[in-house]
Amino acid sequence: MHALRVLGWGWVFHAKMMTRSAFDGLLAVLWPLFFATVAFFMFRNGGNPELLVYAALGAAVMGVWTATSVPASSALQRARWHGVLELLVATPVHFSLVLLPVTIATSAIGLYCLAATILWGKFAFGIDLPMEHPFAFALAVPATVISVGMLGFLLAVAFVRFRRSWAMGAVLEYPVWLICGFLVPLSLLPDWVRPISWALGPTWGMNAIRQASMGGTPLPDVAICFALGLGYVAAGVLMLNSVLRSAREHATLALT
Template identity: 30%
Template structure:
Protein backbone atom coordinates (compact mmCIF):
# COMPACT_ATOMS: atom_id res chain seq x y z
CA UNK A 1 0.00 0.00 0.00
CA UNK A 2 2.80 2.40 0.95
CA UNK A 3 4.43 1.56 -2.40
CA UNK A 4 1.44 2.79 -4.38
CA UNK A 5 1.00 5.84 -2.16
CA UNK A 6 4.65 6.78 -2.76
CA UNK A 7 4.21 6.19 -6.48
CA UNK A 8 1.16 8.43 -6.66
CA UNK A 9 2.88 11.07 -4.56
CA UNK A 10 5.91 11.15 -6.86
CA UNK A 11 3.67 11.45 -9.92
CA UNK A 12 1.76 14.31 -8.28
CA UNK A 13 5.07 16.04 -7.46
CA UNK A 14 6.28 15.70 -11.04
CA UNK A 15 3.00 16.96 -12.46
CA UNK A 16 3.21 19.96 -10.17
CA UNK A 17 6.73 20.74 -11.36
CA UNK A 18 5.62 20.36 -14.99
CA UNK A 19 8.65 22.28 -16.26
CA UNK A 20 10.86 19.24 -15.79
CA UNK A 21 8.36 17.04 -17.60
CA UNK A 22 8.38 19.45 -20.53
CA UNK A 23 12.16 19.62 -20.50
CA UNK A 24 12.88 15.92 -20.16
CA UNK A 25 9.82 14.37 -21.72
CA UNK A 26 9.08 16.77 -24.57
CA UNK A 27 11.99 19.03 -25.57
CA UNK A 28 14.67 16.37 -25.18
CA UNK A 29 13.10 13.69 -27.42
CA UNK A 30 11.93 16.27 -29.96
CA UNK A 31 15.46 17.61 -30.45
CA UNK A 32 16.90 14.10 -30.72
CA UNK A 33 14.21 13.24 -33.29
CA UNK A 34 15.02 16.38 -35.27
CA UNK A 35 18.68 15.33 -35.31
CA UNK A 36 18.21 11.71 -36.39
CA UNK A 37 15.16 11.84 -38.64
CA UNK A 38 16.81 13.00 -41.82
CA UNK A 39 15.02 10.34 -43.81
CA UNK A 40 12.32 7.79 -43.08
CA UNK A 41 13.06 6.59 -39.57
CA UNK A 42 13.27 2.95 -38.61
CA UNK A 43 11.56 1.65 -35.51
CA UNK A 44 15.01 1.02 -34.03
CA UNK A 45 15.95 4.69 -34.42
CA UNK A 46 12.73 5.80 -32.78
CA UNK A 47 13.12 3.41 -29.84
CA UNK A 48 16.73 4.55 -29.48
CA UNK A 49 15.55 8.15 -29.16
CA UNK A 50 12.96 7.06 -26.61
CA UNK A 51 15.53 5.18 -24.55
CA UNK A 52 18.06 8.02 -24.78
CA UNK A 53 15.47 10.46 -23.51
CA UNK A 54 14.30 8.01 -20.90
CA UNK A 55 17.79 7.51 -19.51
CA UNK A 56 18.41 11.25 -19.26
CA UNK A 57 15.05 11.67 -17.54
CA UNK A 58 15.69 8.77 -15.16
CA UNK A 59 18.96 10.29 -14.03
CA UNK A 60 17.53 13.77 -13.50
CA UNK A 61 14.14 12.87 -12.07
CA UNK A 62 14.31 9.40 -10.51
CA UNK A 63 17.88 9.59 -9.29
CA UNK A 64 17.31 12.98 -7.68
CA UNK A 65 14.47 11.77 -5.46
CA UNK A 66 16.43 11.33 -2.23
CA UNK A 67 18.43 14.48 -2.89
CA UNK A 68 15.20 16.42 -3.27
CA UNK A 69 13.82 14.86 -0.08
CA UNK A 70 16.95 16.04 1.69
CA UNK A 71 16.58 19.58 0.32
CA UNK A 72 12.94 19.73 1.38
CA UNK A 73 13.57 18.29 4.83
CA UNK A 74 11.50 15.13 4.37
CA UNK A 75 14.37 12.65 4.17
CA UNK A 76 14.76 12.21 7.92
CA UNK A 77 11.06 11.39 8.50
CA UNK A 78 11.21 8.96 5.58
CA UNK A 79 14.32 7.20 6.87
CA UNK A 80 13.02 7.03 10.45
CA UNK A 81 9.37 6.27 9.66
CA UNK A 82 7.43 3.15 10.63
CA UNK A 83 7.27 2.00 7.03
CA UNK A 84 10.26 0.51 5.28
CA UNK A 85 11.95 3.49 3.54
CA UNK A 86 13.00 1.19 0.69
CA UNK A 87 9.34 0.74 -0.22
CA UNK A 88 8.90 4.50 -0.30
CA UNK A 89 11.94 4.99 -2.53
CA UNK A 90 10.94 2.09 -4.77
CA UNK A 91 7.42 3.50 -5.13
CA UNK A 92 8.74 6.93 -5.96
CA UNK A 93 11.24 5.73 -8.55
CA UNK A 94 8.53 3.57 -10.14
CA UNK A 95 6.19 6.55 -10.30
CA UNK A 96 8.88 8.71 -11.88
CA UNK A 97 9.75 6.02 -14.47
CA UNK A 98 6.15 5.35 -15.45
CA UNK A 99 5.18 8.99 -15.81
CA UNK A 100 8.23 9.98 -17.80
CA UNK A 101 7.88 6.92 -20.05
CA UNK A 102 4.26 7.84 -20.80
CA UNK A 103 5.19 11.47 -21.57
CA UNK A 104 8.11 10.47 -23.82
CA UNK A 105 5.99 7.88 -25.66
CA UNK A 106 3.24 10.44 -26.22
CA UNK A 107 5.73 13.05 -27.44
CA UNK A 108 7.42 10.68 -29.87
CA UNK A 109 4.08 9.37 -31.19
CA UNK A 110 2.73 12.89 -31.69
CA UNK A 111 5.94 14.02 -33.40
CA UNK A 112 5.84 11.10 -35.82
CA UNK A 113 2.16 11.72 -36.51
CA UNK A 114 2.61 15.44 -37.18
CA UNK A 115 5.75 14.97 -39.27
CA UNK A 116 4.13 12.29 -41.40
CA UNK A 117 6.60 9.57 -40.48
CA UNK A 118 5.16 6.10 -40.08
CA UNK A 119 6.79 3.45 -37.92
CA UNK A 120 5.46 -0.08 -38.12
CA UNK A 121 5.67 -2.33 -35.06
CA UNK A 122 5.54 -5.90 -36.36
CA UNK A 123 4.97 -7.56 -32.96
CA UNK A 124 3.14 -5.10 -30.69
CA UNK A 125 2.79 -7.53 -27.79
CA UNK A 126 6.51 -8.17 -27.44
CA UNK A 127 7.18 -4.48 -28.04
CA UNK A 128 4.90 -3.71 -25.09
CA UNK A 129 6.77 -6.28 -23.01
CA UNK A 130 9.99 -4.49 -23.90
CA UNK A 131 8.52 -1.13 -22.86
CA UNK A 132 7.47 -2.65 -19.54
CA UNK A 133 11.05 -3.74 -19.02
CA UNK A 134 12.15 -0.20 -19.82
CA UNK A 135 9.98 1.08 -16.96
CA UNK A 136 11.41 -1.52 -14.57
CA UNK A 137 14.92 -0.68 -15.77
CA UNK A 138 14.34 2.98 -15.04
CA UNK A 139 13.08 2.12 -11.58
CA UNK A 140 16.16 0.02 -10.86
CA UNK A 141 18.57 2.64 -12.17
CA UNK A 142 16.75 5.41 -10.31
CA UNK A 143 16.86 3.36 -7.10
CA UNK A 144 20.59 2.79 -7.41
CA UNK A 145 21.61 6.29 -8.51
CA UNK A 146 19.33 8.02 -6.01
CA UNK A 147 21.27 6.40 -3.16
CA UNK A 148 24.67 7.03 -4.71
CA UNK A 149 24.02 10.69 -5.43
CA UNK A 150 22.85 11.30 -1.88
CA UNK A 151 26.33 10.45 -0.65
CA UNK A 152 27.89 13.42 -2.41
CA UNK A 153 27.27 17.16 -2.17
CA UNK A 154 27.81 17.38 -5.90
CA UNK A 155 24.81 15.40 -7.10
CA UNK A 156 24.05 17.58 -10.13
CA UNK A 157 27.56 17.20 -11.53
CA UNK A 158 27.49 13.44 -10.89
CA UNK A 159 24.05 13.18 -12.47
CA UNK A 160 25.31 14.85 -15.62
CA UNK A 161 28.30 12.51 -15.63
CA UNK A 162 26.01 9.47 -15.34
CA UNK A 163 24.13 10.38 -18.51
CA UNK A 164 27.14 10.66 -20.81
CA UNK A 165 28.76 7.19 -20.80
CA UNK A 166 25.44 5.42 -21.25
CA UNK A 167 24.47 7.55 -24.23
CA UNK A 168 27.88 6.95 -25.77
CA UNK A 169 28.39 3.25 -24.99
CA UNK A 170 24.91 1.72 -24.98
CA UNK A 171 24.61 1.42 -28.74
CA UNK A 172 21.34 3.36 -28.81
CA UNK A 173 22.08 5.97 -31.48
CA UNK A 174 25.73 5.10 -32.05
CA UNK A 175 26.25 1.43 -33.00
CA UNK A 176 28.60 -0.37 -30.64
CA UNK A 177 30.56 -1.54 -33.69
CA UNK A 178 31.63 2.07 -34.34
CA UNK A 179 33.43 2.20 -30.97
CA UNK A 180 37.02 1.01 -30.51
CA UNK A 181 37.21 -2.74 -29.81
CA UNK A 182 38.58 -2.35 -26.28
CA UNK A 183 35.66 -0.15 -25.25
CA UNK A 184 32.90 -2.34 -26.68
CA UNK A 185 32.74 -4.81 -23.73
CA UNK A 186 31.66 -1.92 -21.48
CA UNK A 187 28.33 -1.88 -23.30
CA UNK A 188 27.61 -5.42 -22.08
CA UNK A 189 26.81 -4.14 -18.57
CA UNK A 190 24.41 -1.43 -19.76
CA UNK A 191 20.95 -2.97 -19.74
CA UNK A 192 19.52 -0.36 -22.12
CA UNK A 193 21.70 -1.87 -24.83
CA UNK A 194 19.91 -5.23 -24.51
CA UNK A 195 16.50 -3.62 -24.11
CA UNK A 196 17.11 -1.66 -27.30
CA UNK A 197 18.11 -4.84 -29.17
CA UNK A 198 14.93 -6.53 -27.99
CA UNK A 199 12.70 -3.57 -28.86
CA UNK A 200 14.27 -3.20 -32.30
CA UNK A 201 13.82 -6.93 -32.93
CA UNK A 202 10.18 -6.87 -31.80
CA UNK A 203 9.51 -3.95 -34.13
CA UNK A 204 11.08 -5.86 -37.06
CA UNK A 205 9.18 -9.03 -36.20
CA UNK A 206 12.18 -10.94 -34.85
CA UNK A 207 12.39 -10.40 -31.08
CA UNK A 208 15.72 -11.39 -29.53
CA UNK A 209 14.79 -13.20 -26.32
CA UNK A 210 18.42 -13.57 -25.29
CA UNK A 211 18.68 -9.78 -25.25
CA UNK A 212 15.46 -9.62 -23.23
CA UNK A 213 16.90 -12.08 -20.71
CA UNK A 214 20.20 -10.21 -20.43
CA UNK A 215 18.36 -6.92 -19.97
CA UNK A 216 16.21 -8.46 -17.23
CA UNK A 217 19.23 -9.99 -15.45
CA UNK A 218 21.11 -6.69 -15.49
CA UNK A 219 18.03 -4.93 -14.14
CA UNK A 220 17.99 -7.35 -11.20
CA UNK A 221 21.70 -6.65 -10.67
CA UNK A 222 20.97 -2.91 -10.58
CA UNK A 223 18.26 -3.54 -7.97
CA UNK A 224 20.68 -5.55 -5.81
CA UNK A 225 23.35 -2.85 -6.09
CA UNK A 226 20.69 -0.27 -5.24
CA UNK A 227 19.73 -2.24 -2.11
CA UNK A 228 23.40 -2.35 -1.05
CA UNK A 229 23.78 1.40 -1.67
CA UNK A 230 20.60 2.07 0.29
CA UNK A 231 21.92 0.02 3.20
CA UNK A 232 25.04 2.15 3.17
CA UNK A 233 22.93 5.32 3.21
CA UNK A 234 20.88 3.95 6.10
CA UNK A 235 24.00 3.06 8.13
CA UNK A 236 25.55 6.47 7.55
CA UNK A 237 22.34 8.24 8.49
CA UNK A 238 21.06 6.19 11.41
CA UNK A 239 24.05 4.42 12.98
CA UNK A 240 27.14 6.48 12.26
CA UNK A 241 25.26 9.78 12.00
CA UNK A 242 27.62 11.11 9.34
CA UNK A 243 25.04 11.72 6.62
CA UNK A 244 23.25 15.02 6.87
CA UNK A 245 19.55 14.36 6.40
CA UNK A 246 18.34 17.93 6.14
Protein backbone atom coordinates (compact mmCIF):
# COMPACT_ATOMS: atom_id res chain seq x y z
CA MET A 1 0.00 0.00 0.00
CA HIS A 2 2.81 2.35 0.96
CA ALA A 3 4.62 1.56 -2.30
CA LEU A 4 1.46 2.27 -4.30
CA ARG A 5 1.12 5.66 -2.59
CA VAL A 6 4.70 6.54 -3.49
CA LEU A 7 4.07 5.47 -7.08
CA GLY A 8 0.76 7.31 -7.32
CA TRP A 9 1.81 10.61 -5.79
CA GLY A 10 5.13 10.52 -7.60
CA TRP A 11 3.26 10.15 -10.88
CA VAL A 12 0.89 13.01 -10.05
CA PHE A 13 3.67 15.43 -9.09
CA HIS A 14 5.86 14.67 -12.08
CA ALA A 15 2.99 14.72 -14.54
CA LYS A 16 1.98 18.15 -13.23
CA MET A 17 5.53 19.44 -13.52
CA MET A 18 5.92 18.17 -17.08
CA THR A 19 2.66 19.66 -18.29
CA ARG A 20 4.07 23.05 -17.26
CA SER A 21 7.32 22.59 -19.18
CA ALA A 22 7.40 23.95 -22.72
CA PHE A 23 9.97 21.33 -23.73
CA ASP A 24 8.41 18.28 -22.08
CA GLY A 25 4.80 19.36 -22.57
CA LEU A 26 4.30 21.55 -25.62
CA LEU A 27 7.12 20.17 -27.76
CA ALA A 28 6.27 16.56 -26.95
CA VAL A 29 2.87 17.23 -28.50
CA LEU A 30 4.04 19.30 -31.47
CA TRP A 31 7.13 17.33 -32.50
CA PRO A 32 5.40 14.10 -33.59
CA LEU A 33 2.66 16.17 -35.24
CA PHE A 34 5.22 17.43 -37.76
CA PHE A 35 6.16 13.88 -38.66
CA ALA A 36 2.53 12.81 -38.63
CA THR A 37 1.73 15.61 -41.09
CA VAL A 38 4.46 14.49 -43.48
CA ALA A 39 3.36 10.88 -43.15
CA PHE A 40 -0.29 11.82 -43.80
CA PHE A 41 0.70 13.67 -46.97
CA MET A 42 2.81 10.71 -48.08
CA PHE A 43 0.12 8.11 -47.48
CA ARG A 44 -2.64 10.32 -48.91
CA ASN A 45 -0.61 10.77 -52.09
CA GLY A 46 -0.16 7.00 -52.15
CA GLY A 47 -3.91 6.76 -52.71
CA ASN A 48 -4.67 3.88 -50.31
CA PRO A 49 -7.23 5.01 -47.65
CA GLU A 50 -6.59 1.96 -45.48
CA LEU A 51 -2.93 2.90 -45.23
CA LEU A 52 -3.97 6.38 -44.14
CA VAL A 53 -5.80 4.89 -41.14
CA TYR A 54 -2.77 2.69 -40.50
CA ALA A 55 -0.57 5.79 -40.53
CA ALA A 56 -2.90 7.80 -38.29
CA LEU A 57 -2.77 5.18 -35.55
CA GLY A 58 0.99 4.77 -35.90
CA ALA A 59 1.64 8.49 -35.85
CA ALA A 60 -0.52 8.82 -32.75
CA VAL A 61 1.52 6.24 -30.84
CA MET A 62 4.81 7.75 -32.06
CA GLY A 63 4.09 10.64 -29.70
CA VAL A 64 4.05 8.36 -26.69
CA TRP A 65 7.58 7.26 -27.46
CA THR A 66 8.71 10.81 -28.24
CA ALA A 67 7.35 12.03 -24.94
CA THR A 68 9.33 9.29 -23.21
CA SER A 69 12.66 8.82 -24.97
CA VAL A 70 14.43 12.07 -24.10
CA PRO A 71 12.81 13.00 -20.75
CA ALA A 72 13.06 9.45 -19.36
CA SER A 73 16.63 8.96 -20.54
CA SER A 74 17.63 12.17 -18.83
CA ALA A 75 15.49 11.75 -15.71
CA LEU A 76 18.44 11.09 -13.43
CA GLN A 77 20.55 13.81 -15.03
CA ARG A 78 17.68 16.25 -14.48
CA ALA A 79 17.58 15.27 -10.81
CA ARG A 80 21.33 15.96 -10.70
CA TRP A 81 20.82 19.43 -12.16
CA HIS A 82 18.10 20.13 -9.63
CA GLY A 83 20.43 18.97 -6.86
CA VAL A 84 17.97 16.40 -5.51
CA LEU A 85 19.44 13.11 -6.76
CA GLU A 86 21.32 12.37 -3.54
CA LEU A 87 18.25 13.21 -1.46
CA LEU A 88 16.03 10.98 -3.55
CA VAL A 89 18.49 8.09 -3.41
CA ALA A 90 18.75 8.50 0.36
CA THR A 91 14.97 8.20 0.93
CA PRO A 92 13.83 5.09 2.83
CA VAL A 93 11.84 3.69 -0.10
CA HIS A 94 13.59 1.82 -2.86
CA PHE A 95 14.79 4.27 -5.50
CA SER A 96 12.94 2.40 -8.23
CA LEU A 97 9.66 3.52 -6.60
CA VAL A 98 10.85 7.09 -6.97
CA LEU A 99 12.09 6.75 -10.55
CA LEU A 100 9.32 4.62 -12.09
CA PRO A 101 6.56 7.23 -11.66
CA VAL A 102 8.83 9.81 -13.30
CA THR A 103 9.23 7.77 -16.45
CA ILE A 104 5.56 6.72 -16.56
CA ALA A 105 4.62 10.40 -16.17
CA THR A 106 6.75 11.17 -19.24
CA SER A 107 4.99 8.54 -21.32
CA ALA A 108 1.61 9.73 -20.01
CA ILE A 109 2.36 13.13 -21.53
CA GLY A 110 2.30 11.21 -24.81
CA LEU A 111 -1.46 10.81 -24.33
CA TYR A 112 -1.80 14.48 -25.22
CA CYS A 113 0.08 13.82 -28.42
CA LEU A 114 -1.91 10.69 -29.16
CA ALA A 115 -5.16 12.63 -28.85
CA ALA A 116 -3.78 15.63 -30.75
CA THR A 117 -2.57 13.46 -33.64
CA ILE A 118 -5.89 11.64 -33.94
CA LEU A 119 -7.75 14.98 -33.94
CA TRP A 120 -5.25 16.47 -36.41
CA GLY A 121 -5.73 13.51 -38.71
CA LYS A 122 -9.51 13.81 -38.46
CA PHE A 123 -9.90 17.54 -38.95
CA ALA A 124 -6.96 18.36 -41.23
CA PHE A 125 -6.85 15.18 -43.32
CA GLY A 126 -10.34 13.75 -42.90
CA ILE A 127 -9.15 10.47 -41.41
CA ASP A 128 -11.94 8.73 -39.50
CA LEU A 129 -10.59 5.99 -37.32
CA PRO A 130 -12.64 2.80 -37.16
CA MET A 131 -13.28 1.40 -33.67
CA GLU A 132 -13.93 -2.33 -33.88
CA HIS A 133 -13.18 -3.09 -30.21
CA PRO A 134 -13.63 0.10 -28.16
CA PHE A 135 -13.08 -1.59 -24.78
CA ALA A 136 -9.94 -3.28 -25.99
CA PHE A 137 -8.79 0.09 -27.37
CA ALA A 138 -9.42 1.67 -23.97
CA LEU A 139 -7.28 -1.08 -22.45
CA ALA A 140 -4.55 -1.11 -25.09
CA VAL A 141 -3.77 2.61 -24.90
CA PRO A 142 -2.98 2.78 -21.15
CA ALA A 143 -1.19 -0.57 -21.31
CA THR A 144 1.03 0.79 -24.09
CA VAL A 145 1.65 4.05 -22.25
CA ILE A 146 2.62 2.23 -19.04
CA SER A 147 4.79 -0.26 -20.92
CA VAL A 148 6.59 2.56 -22.73
CA GLY A 149 7.08 4.28 -19.38
CA MET A 150 8.59 1.06 -18.04
CA LEU A 151 10.95 0.93 -21.02
CA GLY A 152 11.82 4.53 -20.17
CA PHE A 153 12.66 3.38 -16.64
CA LEU A 154 15.16 0.89 -18.04
CA LEU A 155 16.68 3.62 -20.24
CA ALA A 156 16.91 6.01 -17.30
CA VAL A 157 18.90 3.45 -15.33
CA ALA A 158 21.00 2.34 -18.31
CA PHE A 159 22.10 5.92 -19.04
CA VAL A 160 22.83 6.84 -15.43
CA ARG A 161 26.57 7.17 -16.12
CA PHE A 162 26.11 9.53 -19.08
CA ARG A 163 26.17 13.24 -18.40
CA ARG A 164 24.44 13.87 -21.72
CA SER A 165 21.87 11.12 -21.39
CA TRP A 166 19.23 13.25 -23.16
CA ALA A 167 21.27 12.99 -26.36
CA MET A 168 21.26 9.19 -26.05
CA GLY A 169 17.49 9.29 -25.75
CA ALA A 170 17.24 11.58 -28.78
CA VAL A 171 19.32 9.18 -30.87
CA LEU A 172 16.91 6.35 -30.01
CA GLU A 173 13.82 8.25 -31.16
CA TYR A 174 13.86 7.43 -34.91
CA PRO A 175 15.05 3.81 -34.59
CA VAL A 176 12.16 2.91 -32.27
CA TRP A 177 9.68 4.69 -34.55
CA LEU A 178 11.06 2.62 -37.40
CA ILE A 179 11.48 -0.86 -35.94
CA CYS A 180 8.33 -0.92 -33.78
CA GLY A 181 6.16 -0.73 -36.86
CA PHE A 182 4.51 2.61 -36.13
CA LEU A 183 4.46 3.67 -39.78
CA VAL A 184 6.22 0.80 -41.53
CA PRO A 185 5.05 -2.84 -41.42
CA LEU A 186 7.64 -5.10 -39.83
CA SER A 187 7.47 -7.35 -42.89
CA LEU A 188 9.21 -4.61 -44.91
CA LEU A 189 12.20 -4.49 -42.56
CA PRO A 190 15.20 -6.84 -42.89
CA ASP A 191 14.78 -10.22 -41.15
CA TRP A 192 17.46 -9.50 -38.55
CA VAL A 193 15.51 -6.49 -37.28
CA ARG A 194 12.39 -8.44 -36.34
CA PRO A 195 13.69 -10.13 -33.14
CA ILE A 196 14.68 -6.67 -31.90
CA SER A 197 11.18 -5.40 -32.69
CA TRP A 198 9.58 -8.31 -30.84
CA ALA A 199 11.65 -7.53 -27.74
CA LEU A 200 10.24 -4.02 -27.62
CA GLY A 201 6.95 -3.40 -25.82
CA PRO A 202 5.85 -0.57 -28.14
CA THR A 203 5.73 -3.07 -31.03
CA TRP A 204 3.07 -5.12 -29.26
CA GLY A 205 1.29 -2.04 -27.94
CA MET A 206 1.08 -0.69 -31.47
CA ASN A 207 -0.28 -4.03 -32.72
CA ALA A 208 -2.85 -4.08 -29.95
CA ILE A 209 -4.06 -0.54 -30.66
CA ARG A 210 -4.29 -1.21 -34.40
CA GLN A 211 -6.19 -4.46 -33.92
CA ALA A 212 -8.53 -2.83 -31.40
CA SER A 213 -9.27 -0.10 -33.93
CA MET A 214 -9.18 -1.94 -37.24
CA GLY A 215 -10.23 -5.42 -36.11
CA GLY A 216 -8.38 -8.45 -34.86
CA THR A 217 -7.44 -9.99 -31.53
CA PRO A 218 -5.80 -7.23 -29.52
CA LEU A 219 -5.80 -8.79 -26.03
CA PRO A 220 -2.83 -11.16 -26.49
CA ASP A 221 -0.78 -8.21 -27.76
CA VAL A 222 -1.85 -6.14 -24.75
CA ALA A 223 -0.71 -8.94 -22.46
CA ILE A 224 2.67 -9.31 -24.19
CA CYS A 225 3.17 -5.54 -24.18
CA PHE A 226 2.50 -5.33 -20.45
CA ALA A 227 4.57 -8.42 -19.65
CA LEU A 228 7.54 -6.96 -21.52
CA GLY A 229 7.07 -3.76 -19.51
CA LEU A 230 7.27 -5.73 -16.28
CA GLY A 231 10.41 -7.40 -17.62
CA TYR A 232 11.97 -3.97 -18.25
CA VAL A 233 11.17 -2.95 -14.68
CA ALA A 234 12.69 -6.15 -13.27
CA ALA A 235 15.85 -5.66 -15.35
CA GLY A 236 15.94 -1.99 -14.39
CA VAL A 237 15.65 -2.73 -10.65
CA LEU A 238 18.49 -5.24 -10.82
CA MET A 239 20.64 -2.79 -12.74
CA LEU A 240 19.67 0.03 -10.40
CA ASN A 241 20.76 -1.95 -7.32
CA SER A 242 24.13 -2.56 -8.90
CA VAL A 243 24.52 1.06 -10.03
CA LEU A 244 23.55 2.50 -6.65
CA ARG A 245 25.90 0.16 -4.81
CA SER A 246 28.73 1.20 -7.10
CA ALA A 247 27.86 4.89 -6.79
CA ARG A 248 27.83 4.68 -2.99
CA GLU A 249 31.13 2.79 -2.86
CA HIS A 250 32.90 5.17 -5.23
CA ALA A 251 31.00 8.35 -4.35
CA THR A 252 30.17 8.92 -8.02
CA LEU A 253 26.45 9.62 -7.85
CA ALA A 254 26.93 13.28 -8.76
CA LEU A 255 29.30 12.45 -11.66
CA THR A 256 31.38 15.49 -10.74
